[in-house]
Amino acid sequence: QQQVKQSPQSLIVQKGGISIINCAYENTAFDYFPWYQQFPGKGPALLIAIRPDVSEKKEGRFTISFNKSAKQFSLHIMDSQPGDSATYFCAASTASKLTFGTGTRLQVTL
């Protein structure tokens, strides 16, 4: 049972374009929604995170949009760069459990 559903599985975006990755969750006990970025051969690293009391958080080119009523959240990468090519995981957390989505492989082409 996948508690956090992520789409798309893969994404190809031209340099300068906007990358959008979507996630949906089921458990209303989740109270922390991070996005992790993973490069080949590396462990995931926190990119940006949001708590459910706000609807949007922006850090540089990265924005999380959060819709509590719909139980959905998304990552927007503005002005996508080749260096952004990586696998992105959404996640949802309680104090004791961190549940990941299945990942999105992003490729930014020149």
Next chain:
Amino acid sequence: EAQVTQNPRYLITVTGKKLTVTCSQNMNHEYMSWYRQDPGLGLRQIYYSMNVEVTDKGDVPEGYKVSRKEKRNFPLILESPSPNQTSLYFCASSLRALNTEAFFGQGTRLTVV
């Protein structure tokens, strides 16, 4: 440098031969956990520990054991590995609870033949 260190990075073993993957963090974090990463499934939590001597099962604990005798170390033990445990394993730590930033190790790629 603040980090989570896993060893070994790569391991090939045979079915049934007990093995241990070590994990150590130098950030004085209370919370540590283990995940396995499989294609198309993302990362799934195996076990976690909220403090010394406190451990609990995650979503996929079958075939694994852990211990937390010291705050900095959280080894993952496979008593009798099987081929379906071939995977990429990650250890992670957080300051207190999981609803804060988790820091991940570099991963251990395990192959069981």
